[in-house]
Amino acid sequence: MDQLPHCETLLLEIEGPxxxxxxxxxxxxxxxxxxxxxxxxxxxxxxxxxxxxxxAVIRGAGGHFCAGGDIKDMAGARGQETGDGEADPFYRLNRAFGQMIQQVNESSKVVIAITEGAVMGGGFGLACVSDVAIAGPTAKFGMPETSLGVIPAQIAPFVVERIGLTQARRLALLGLRIDAKEACTLGIVHQVATSDEQIDDLLGQALERVRHCAPKATAETKALLHRVGHESMSGLLDSAAEKFAAAIRSDEGAEGTMAFVQKRPPKWAGDVE
Structure with a gap:
């Protein structure tokens, strides 16, 4: 791939796909x-x-995923002149995060979150836009905004999409912190590991499955899933049928069906069994 952006707050490493x-x-x-x-x-x-x-696998250094927004940035915004709407530095600060989390949510890539330690506020929101979320034994999840006198403005819609309005109300309005087991029960994460070794095993299994699935078909499927509930069902199914017909005629569709008939892995799976 092309050279990755220079980052000071992120460590980036490419491993195969x-x-x-x-x-x-x-x-x-x-x-x-x-x-x-x-x-x-x-x-x-x-x-x-x-x-x-x-x-894309997202995790945090030092035993924590992400503890939420940076208080220093908020203090800096408080020191700026404020106005209404887009001129307000608090608006810009909050909205920039929302735009990023929406971007991650709508990414055509499979996004996997490895959650450990603090998974709070914005970190909680980031976990909620992952396609696969694995929690370590130390993970603690929460929406503490109301206990700090603010609101979970940009993450709330994604939390509702993730776990439904009823459970989102309870977490947000009480400012609760929950452990990995309850987070799995609610559907915030999909799997809970009991050790670092098991985290690595579960991640390896997920990435192996990613390799088995055709990249373009995966991206189209993710985009289709995001449209559910936002369009009329009849129109959505019409569009989905068009996408299906195009997929069948595509190089991926031809390779996938041929590989199935020939009882071999498709080319995109590389050397997996």
Whole structure:
């Protein structure tokens, strides 16, 4: 792929078709600064058009995923002149995060979150826009905004999409913190590991499955899933049928069906069994 953007808050490593993104501000439990938001946005913009990258794995350094927004950025915004709407520095700060998390949510790549330690506020929102979320035994999840006198403005819609309005109300309005087991029960994460070794095993299994699935078909499927509930069902199914017909006629469709008949892995699966 082309050279990755230079990042000061993120560590980036390419391993085959996977980009590993490590949030690297361990001294503040990986709190999300404006710089980090900009760097995450630049990274996801870069890989969106790169067909060699099929999955992005996000995790945090130092035992924490992300503890939420950076208080220093908020203090800095408070020191600026404020106005209404887009001129307001708090608006710009908050909205920049929302644009980034929407970008991650709509990425055509398979986004995998490895959640450990603090998964709070913006970090909680980032976990909720992953396609696959694996929690370690130390993970604690929460929406503490209301207990701080603010609101989960940009993450709330994604939390509702993830776990439904009823559970989102309870978490947001009580400012609760929950453990990995309850997060799995609610559907915030899909799997809970009991050790670092098991985290690596579960991640390896997920990435192996990514390799089995055709990249273009995966991207089209993800886009289709995001349209559910936002369009009329009849129109959505009409469009989906058109996408299906195009997929069948595509190079991927031809290779996939031929591989099935010949009882061999498709080319995009590489050397997996």
């Amino acid at each position: 996977t980009l590993h993104i490590t949030i690297n501000r361990p001294d503040v439990r990986n709190a999300m600064s404006l710089q980090m938001v900009a760097e995450l946005s630049a990274v996801f913009a870069q890989i969106e058009t790169d067909i060699s990258i099929r999955a």
